[in-house]
Amino acid sequence: MxxxxxxxxxxxxxxxxxxxxxxxxxxxxxxxxxxxxxxxxxCSPKVTKAIKDISDKVNLYPDASNFELKKALSEYLNVPADMLFCGTGSDLLIRVICSMVLNPGDESIMGEVSFQRYEDSTQLFGGKSIKIPMKNHGLDLEKMVDAITDRTKIIWICTPNNPTGPIVYKDELEKALKRIPKDVLVVMDEAYHEYVEDERYPQTIPMIKDHKNMIVLRTFSKAYGLAGLRTGYGIADKEVTAYINSIIGPFDTNLIAQVAGVAALKDQxxxxxxxxxxxxxxxxxxxxxxxxxxxxxxxxxxxxxxxxxxxxxxxxxxxxxxxxxxxxxxxxxxxxxxxxxxxxxxxxxxxxxxxxxxxxxx
Ligand SMILES: Cc1ncc(COP(=O)(O)O)c(C=O)c1O
The missing domain is CATH 3.90.1150.10 (Aspartate Aminotransferase, domain 1)
Known part of the structure; x- marks a missing residue:
């Protein structure tokens, strides 16, 4: 081999x-x-019940279109379903995004102390990780944008940043977006967004309308307590979403995860x-x-x-x-x-x- x-x-x-x-x-x-x-x-007791109720249906493949889960997300987030994609945890979605744009030698930019899977997935597709030193333990967005070259394909904005904890502020992000070329993907990894209390945290989903290169990643693993079920989702412009959906396998979100996700969203x-x-x-x-x-x-x-x-x-x-x-x-x-x-x-x-x-x- x-x-x-x-x-x-x-x-x-x-x-x-x-x-x-x-x-x-x-x-x-x-x-x-x-x-x-x-x-x-x-997790929510409503989720536990929904899982029990579906447990005798695991002989069936899940709905490949994720219809019910996307419908629930679409209502909850107020975005059309064609801007949504789901997968086996946001971990898989990170890999899918890399597979979509990275050719060997391409660069992806991330914080020096940020979620390791950006680096791993970049490496998997032959890309090069450009790691930018942290500023007060948070991402130094200005320096990250300064590091963009014509080989840059992705900039990873983990906010709150894992493992350090700070967020990127709305004004910083807006400034950065003005400088980021349209052909560089801006991936907002918001795995922990439910926990944010700081009012300077940006609402990124509405920004996608003007920034078609932005992808927002979220997960049911943290606040919703479904880490074991492996369900993540993302929001992006519909053309970007169509490419992502063409890469994700048809049954990447399992039957139980789909049902659990719908029930979880209902229990705010x-x-x-x-x-x-x-x-x-x-x-x-x-x-x-x-x-x-x-x-x-x-x-x-x-x-x-x-x-x-x-x-x-x-x-x-x-x-x-x-x-x-x-x-x-x-x-x-x-x-x-x-x-x-x-x-x-x-x-x-x-x-x-x-x-x-x-x-x-x-
Ligand atoms: C910042 C960040 N993004 C993504 C993930 C992946 O989460 P999951 O694959 O469980 O959705 C994690 C998990 O710890 C994380 O910390």
Whole structure:
């Protein structure tokens, strides 16, 4: 077999450790996972019911057109269905977008500390990732736009940015859009947009009308609590959408995910509860980090970066042995930091208690 060079260079993605793996490896049972920005409240009970109701229909292929899910999204977002595409998580959609525009040697621009899958997917299609240093831990949009060349095909705007947490402001984005050539795709990855409280966060979907090179990516994995079902969606100009839909496989959004997505959109009360809990958790984390004298990055998301001033792998291993799974910052190039998902108040308190014991003993 002759594997393509691009594949040979691919790096493994280090996902958050599953609870079952920690149980197996360490033989402990009381474990909390604050490592993958999952929803600590689970999903809406309305979704659970919809899943149960459809569970005896899994012998059937899902609707290849995603008719019901697109209809529900179209009503919820107030956009026509021909501007919508769905897929197996926004992770797949990132890959699909790369496959649509990248030829070997083409460039895609991203923040130096941003979602790793932009780099992986760029590499897969022989593209080159141009990583722009962060500004106050957020994306430096001006410098990202400065880096555009005639080989640039995509600029990835992750907002809130994973793993750091800040957003891109409306005025910054508007300024950037004026400078970005029309043939460069502007991908707004809004996986965590439900958690944003800052009023300077731009409403990007209406901008697509004037910026046909803009794609907005969203997911049911975070606030909706459906990470295990793998459902993401995107909004783009209808011509862009048609190309994307021509690449996505006919059955990439499974039957259960389609039904769950429709039910999830109907329960906005659940989202309100999720966002309120997260907001309370964020404030608690800020207060406790200040009390412990630990630097942190203010976040608009459901995770927070905390600087322990210690070897982050040592700290995360020590937390793991106490049954708390988090992500060491060195995975993202931020040595000494931890990325911690904001959990239930009980989980947040347990994390802080264990962290306090570790940092006090250093
Ligand atoms: C910024 C960002 N984009 C996209 C994704 C992919 O999400 P999913 O494939 O579950 O929709 C994630 C997951 O962590 C993320 O953090």
């Amino acid at each position: 002759k594997v393509r060079d691009a594949v040979l260079g691919l790096k493994a993605y280090h996902a958050g450790k599953p609870i079952s793996e920690v149980k197996r490896e360490l033989g402990i049972t009381d474990i909390i996972k604050l490592a993958s920005n999952e929803n600590p409240l689970g 009360e659940f989202i309100k509860r999720v966002v309120e809990l997260n907001s309370k958790g964020r404030k608690y984390m800020y207060k406790e980090c200040s009390r412990l004298g630990l630097e942190y990055i203010e976040t608009q998301s459901n995770f927070i970066m905390i600087n322990t001033g210690m070897d982050d792998k040592v700290v995360s291993d020590a937390l793991l042995r106490k049954g708390v799974i988090i992500r060491p910052g060195s995975l993202f190039g931020m040595d000494g930091w931890l990325r911690v998902t904001i959990g239930t108040m009980e989980q947040n308190e347990r994390f802080i208690k264990e962290l306090e014991a570790i940092v006090k003993n250093k």
